[in-house]
Amino acid sequence: MKLKLFSFLFFFNYTFGQSPSVVFENANTAYNNAKYEKAVSLYKEILDQGEHSAALYYNLANCYYRLNNVGESVFYYEKAQLLNPNDQDIKVNAAFAQNMAIDAVELLPQTQLTHMKNSFFNSFSTEGWAILAVVLAWLFALFIGLYLWNKAPFLKRTFFILAILSSLLLVSSISISFMKSSTEESTIYGILFSEKIDVWAEPNSRSEVLFLLHEGTKVQLLDALQEWQKIKIANGSEGWIKGGNIRSLKDFK
Amino acid sequence: MHKYILHIIVLLFTVFNVTAQVSFEARVSKKSMGLNERLRVDFIMNKNGDNFTAPNFSDFRVVGGPNQSISNSWVNGKKSFSKTFTYFLSPKKKGAATLKAATVKIEGKVYRTTPVKITVSESVAVPRDPNSPEYLIDDNLHLVAEVSNPRPYLNEAITVVYKLYFRSPLKISDAREIESPKFQDFWSHIIKIPQLQVQNATFRGEDYKVVVWRKTVLYPQKTGKLTLEPLSLNVVIGLPSNRRDFFGGRIVQQTSRAITAEKRFINVKPLPEKGKPANFFGAVGQFDFNLIINKNDLKASESFELKVKASGSGNLKLFTLPKLTLPNTLEVYEPEHSEDVKTSLGGMKGSIEDKYTVVPRFQGKYPISPVSFSYFDPKKEEYFTLISQEHIVDVYDGPIAGNSTNKDNSTSNQLVSTENESFRFIKLIPNLRPIEQLAFWGSKEFYLMIVAPFLLLLIFYFLLRRKIKISGDVDGIKLKMANKLAKKYLGSAKKNLKNKILFYDALERALHNYLKAKLNIETFDFNKEKIRQLLKEKPLSSDDIDSFINLLENCEIARYSPATDAKMQQDFDQALNVIATIDRKL
Numbered sequence: 008m009k010l011k012l013f014s015f016l017f018f019f020n021y022t023f024g025q026s027p028s029v030v031f032e033n034a035n036t037a038y039n040n041a042k043y044e045k046a047v048s049l050y051k052e053i054l055d056q057g058e059h060s061a062a063l064y065y066n067l068a069n070c071y072y073r074l075n076n077v078g079e080s081v082f083y084y085e086k087a088q089l090l091n092p093n094d095q096d097i098k099v100n101a102a103f104a105q106n107m108a109i110d111a112v113e114l115l116p117q118t119q120l121t122h123m124k125n126s127f128f129n130s131f132s133t134e135g136w137a138i139l140a141v142v143l144a145w146l147f148a149l150f151i152g153l154y155l156w157n158k159a160p161f162l163k164r165t166f167f168i169l170a171i172l173s174s175l176l177l178v179s180s181i182s183i184s185f186m187k188s189s190t191e192e193s194t195i196y197g198i199l200f201s202e203k204i205d206v207w208a209e210p211n212s213r214s215e216v217l218f219l220l221h222e223g224t225k226v227q228l229l230d231a232l233q234e235w236q237k238i239k240i241a242n243g244s245e246g247w248i249k250g251g252n253i254r255s256l257k258d259f260k
Numbered sequence: 261m262h263k264y265i266l267h268i269i270v271l272l273f274t275v276f277n278v279t280a281q282v283s284f285e286a287r288v289s290k291k292s293m294g295l296n297e298r299l300r301v302d303f304i305m306n307k308n309g310d311n312f313t314a315p316n317f318s319d320f321r322v323v324g325g326p327n328q329s330i331s332n333s334w335v336n337g338k339k340s341f342s343k344t345f346t347y348f349l350s351p352k353k354k355g356a357a358t359l360k361a362a363t364v365k366i367e368g369k370v371y372r373t374t375p376v377k378i379t380v381s382e383s384v385a386v387p388r389d390p391n392s393p394e395y396l397i398d399d400n401l402h403l404v405a406e407v408s409n410p411r412p413y414l415n416e417a418i419t420v421v422y423k424l425y426f427r428s429p430l431k432i433s434d435a436r437e438i439e440s441p442k443f444q445d446f447w448s449h450i451i452k453i454p455q456l457q458v459q460n461a462t463f464r465g466e467d468y469k470v471v472v473w474r475k476t477v478l479y480p481q482k483t484g485k486l487t488l489e490p491l492s493l494n495v496v497i498g499l500p501s502n503r504r505d506f507f508g509g510r511i512v513q514q515t516s517r518a519i520t521a522e523k524r525f526i527n528v529k530p531l532p533e534k535g536k537p538a539n540f541f542g543a544v545g546q547f548d549f550n551l552i553i554n555k556n557d558l559k560a561s562e563s564f565e566l567k568v569k570a571s572g573s574g575n576l577k578l579f580t581l582p583k584l585t586l587p588n589t590l591e592v593y594e595p596e597h598s599e600d601v602k603t604s605l606g607g608m609k610g611s612i613e614d615k616y617t618v619v620p621r622f623q624g625k626y627p628i629s630p631v632s633f634s635y636f637d638p639k640k641e642e643y644f645t646l647i648s649q650e651h652i653v654d655v656y657d658g659p660i661a662g663n664s665t666n667k668d669n670s671t672s673n674q675l676v677s678t679e680n681e682s683f684r685f686i687k688l689i690p691n692l693r694p695i696e697q698l699a700f701w702g703s704k705e706f707y708l709m710i711v712a713p714f715l716l717l718l719i720f721y722f723l724l725r726r727k728i729k730i731s732g733d734v735d736g737i738k739l740k741m742a743n744k745l746a747k748k749y750l751g752s753a754k755k756n757l758k759n760k761i762l763f764y765d766a767l768e769r770a771l772h773n774y775l776k777a778k779l780n781i782e783t784f785d786f787n788k789e790k791i792r793q794l795l796k797e798k799p800l801s802s803d804d805i806d807s808f809i810n811l812l813e814n815c816e817i818a819r820y821s822p823a824t825d826a827k828m829q830q831d832f833d834q835a836l837n838v839i840a841t842i843d844r845k846l
Contacts (some may be wrong), residue, residue: 031690038686059695062687069686075627075652096684103683106624111588137701141709148713152720181710188701202629203585221585 027053034066043070061091065100072104077223080104082198085225085256092129108223112241128183133191136184143177195228197253206246210235217246226253282307284364284371288378296383298323299349301359303373306342309366317349319357319378324348351380396499401426402463403473403493403521411527414483415544415575416638417607422474422491422521425463431498431512435473438518441489447479447578449603477603479575480528488524495519531636537645539582543635545574545607551584551631551648560658563619568595568648570633571611576601581614582631590626591619623658624683627651750835761819763828767835768815771808774839788812800845808838 025033034049050067053059068083084101091097105111117125131139150170157163202222208214210232220226220240229237229245236253239245282305289300299320303312314326325347333340351357359376402425412418426432453472461470473493480486498512505511531544548571555564568581577599586592593616601610620626628651636643700706753766775791788809795805814831 027692028690031692035686035688053690053692054695057695058692060691060693062689062691066686069683072625072683075625077627096687100684103624106589106622107587107627109585109587109629133701134699137706141706144710145713148717151717155721155724184701188699 027056027058030056031063038066038070038073041073043073046070047074059090061087061094061097064090065094065097068104069100072100072107075107077104077107077109078198078200081108081223081225082200082254082256085196085198089256092132104223109221110224112224114241115243128187133184133187136180136187140177140180140184143173143180147173147177195255195257197226197228197255199224199226200252200254204248204251206238206244206248207235208246210237210247210249212249214247218244220248220251228253228255282366282369282371284309284362284366284373286359286362286373286376288359288376290378291376292379292381293351294383295351295354295380297350299351299378301347301349301376303345303347303362303364304342305344305364305366305371306340307366308341308343309364309371311363311365312345313363314345314347315360315362315373317347317359319353319380320349320351320359322347323350351378354380354382356380397430397497397515397517400428400430401432401495401497401517401519402468403491403519404463405488405491405521405524407488407524407526410525411529412480413529413544413636413638414531415479415481415542415578415636417545417575418478418480418526419605420476420478420488420524421472422476423461424471424473424493424495424519425461425468426471427466427468429500432471432495433498433514434496435471436494437491438494439490439492439520441491443476443478443488445480445482445486447481447575449477449608451475451477451603451605475605477605477607478526479578479607480526481578483528483530486526486528488526490521490523492518492520532641532643535643537632537634537643539632539645540634540636540643541579541582543570543574543579543633544638545572545576545635546637546639547572547574547633547635547646549633549646549648551628551651553628553651553653555653556651557654557656558620560620560623560655563617564653566616566618566628567613568616568631569611569613573607573609574635576608576610576612581612582633584614584616584631585629586616586618587626589620589622589624591621593617593619618653620653620655621658623655626653626655628653750832750839753832753835757825757828757832760828764815764818764831767831768812771812771815771835771839778842795842798845800842804838804841804845807834808842811835811838 030049030053034046034053037043037046037049047067047070050063050070053063064083064087068080068087071080071083081101081104084097084104087094087097088101147170150166150173154163154166154170157166199220199222204220205216206218206220208217224240226238226240229239231237232247235247235249236251237245237247238253284303284305287302287304290297293299303314308330325345327346328344329346330343331341345362357378357380359378361372361375363370363372365371404423404425406421406423408419408421409416424432424435453475456471456473458469458471461468463470474491494516495518496514496516498514500510501513503511550567550569550571552567552569553564555562558564566584568584570576570581581597584592584595595614595616597612597614599610599612601608601612603609630648630650632645632647634643634645750767750770753763753770756762756766791812792805792809795808811831811834818827818831
């Protein structure tokens with residue numbers, strides 16, 4: 008009977024576990040006591056329960072940094088930055104992790120225009136732009152309604168101008184949202200986990216080796232041919248790799 | 261009687277002679293010979309004979325002879341006699357040749373030699389004359405290259421020792437190297453021999469004296485059959501001659517002679533492909549491998565040293581040490597290579613190292629990833645891989661950097677180095693949310709939310725239009741209603757258009773009733789001033805009010821003054837008009 012009860016309790020514990028926030032706190036304590044492996048397993052438990060956040064990925068990355076695991080550390084900092092691109096803590100610690108990585112890839116210089124465009128596009132996420140579009144659509148309807156309703160010429164003129172402005176913004180926010188989502192869908196980034204890998208000019212081993220990449224480098228995944236994968240790194244160089252261990256940043260696992 | 265005795269003596273002698281055996285034989289200088297060599301045949305008899313018939317030398321050509329020689333000698337009163345016919349022959353063809361029997365008649369008896377079989381082989385390089393000094397030198401002086409291992413692996417050390425064997429009667433007074441072998445396809449090292457020493461040794465089962473002339477350590481750099489070029493020495497040889505000096509000692513003849521060690525072939529085996537590690541750079545031998553770091557934590561812009569060191573025995577000078585891969589934010593200078601290698605007959609021994617000087621510029625942790633070093637052990641015929649342990653260099657007190665050290669690149673969108681920025685602590689607020697979140701963009705909800713305001717706007721627009729239309733109709737209805745009202749109120753007035761007093765009475769009542777209905781005015785406080793005041797509060801123009809008041813006044817005046825039908829009709833129309841106007845505006 009007792010045994011049954013125990014097993015029931017155990018089962019209960021196992022299936023439902025502790026609430027994620029409690030696990031998070033336990034993990035934080037473990038981190039603070041320098042038990043990084045334990046903290047990692049606890050944070051991963053939260054992920055297994057199907058919940059995530061920038062803070063969670065950031066903490067996980069910090070654990071891996073403390074454990075001197077370059078690839079995992081860079082990977083989780085990148086994930087944290089995906090969820091929260093403008094967090095200063097994440098930026099600073101991600102720089103530490105980048106220091107640890109062997110490859111330092113210089114970013115391709117951007118023109119002022121693309122830089123402005125990118126920073127403008129990135130002021131909201133795709134979802135943010137979509138929500139903005141919805142808000143603008145409602146505002147547009149409201150202004151048109153007010154324009155129709157009112158008979159006084161001054162008010163009519165004001166609402167008409169407001170309606171035109173909001174319609175322009177609506178169109179642009181929808182198109183930005185569309186562009187962002189399509190680029191996000193077509194550009195898949197991954198982090199290299201193989202310790203060292205040759206990058207070839209062509210997807211066959213007769214071609215020459217262009218350069219070497221090491222663990223923790225962020226690569227863009229392009230075409231694939233059989234077991235060969237075309238990649239691009241931040242400085243614009245492209246090449247083919249074979250059998251490397253690259254984890255895509257897209258699947259949240 | 262004397263005759264008898266003489267006969268007996270003669271007979272005895274004869275018998276003696278017969279019993280002393282008449283021999284007739286053929287002696288050859290050799291039984292096997294090269295095609296280009298000469299054969300000397302001696303037909304020797306120990307009694308003088310007649311009618312010597314040489315055999316038919318069908319397999320040979322007679323080069324010289326016959327030479328005839330007779331020798332008589334008395335030793336201890338014993339007489340020996342020999343008569344020799346000598347032929348020099350040269351074989352006509354390879355194979356077995358037979359020297360047939362020669363005949364001679366000795367004392368009336370015919371004697372025959374036994375036929376001799378000679379094997380004729382290929383031509384020999386130098387037809388040897390065993391009596392010449394050349395032959396003596398060739399036979400008693402040998403220069404030999406001794407190879408420790410004729411089938412080494414690539415890059416496995418082998419030793420070649422050149423030894424000069426000689427035996428009496430030769431005496432060596434000097435030797436000089438004419439031609440030193442160039443060991444192509446080998447890495448070679450000559451071990452110096454301070455003083456040549458003569459030792460006793462056996463060579464081909466015979467006693468010789470030996471001098472070790474030269475010791476060389478070779479590392480083959482190519483696989484396949486490699487040739488060791490021969491070493492040539494010029495040797496001054498003392499050869500005893502047959503002449504004797506005044507004191508009876510033999511006079512030694514000095515000759516100089518070039519002697520060459522025979523060519524040796526080394527068959528170099530390639531290293532086995534099976535199990536060859538990827539990071540194999542050609543190290544063959546037995547090694548130990550280390551990565552040594554002199555500091556584990558330091559300030560930024562201080563320097564530390566990393567040593568990659570391989571020690572042991574093997575081809576130390578012939579391979580490169582594995583390169584270090586370091587994080588790029590570390591400033592690494594070209595490694596300084598140093599060797600401490602001694603070469604002995606066993607091969608190279610010692611250590612080689614690459615010393616890297618590294619200066620970290622930014623703070624943080626830098627893992628020095630382990631370096632692996634592989635070598636082939638030719639004795640165990642196996643590859644071994646040694647991996648150095650991992651080091652972590654902790655750099656404190658310095659700026660942190662983005663992923664590039666290039667700070668001049670102003671266009672790059674990177675973190676700016678910040679002085680003394682430290683590693684940030686973890687976040688304590690989880691802000692957790694489900695991973696499986698449906699994207700709002702592109703979802704049904706999104707399209708619904710985008711389209712909904714437009715639909716609402718459309719509906720609103722139609723409602724508004726209908727309302728406008730309806731409101732237009734309301735005016736019409738209102739007018740109709742007002743006309744109806746007017747008809748209702750003015751109906752009695754209209755009936756009395758012929759009767760002046762009744763008409764104006766009815767008209768006044770009608771106006772009053774209308775006002776009562778519209779403005780909730782009681783009849784008792786009804787006067788023109790009050791009406792004017794009330795009407796002024798309403799959105800009516802003063803013209804309308806005036807015409808209304810005027811109409812009321814007209815009604816009062818007309819009751820007591822003569823009025824025409826036309827005037828009455830005019831007042832009626834005005835009343836209609838005023839009521840309609842007021843009604844529309846109220």
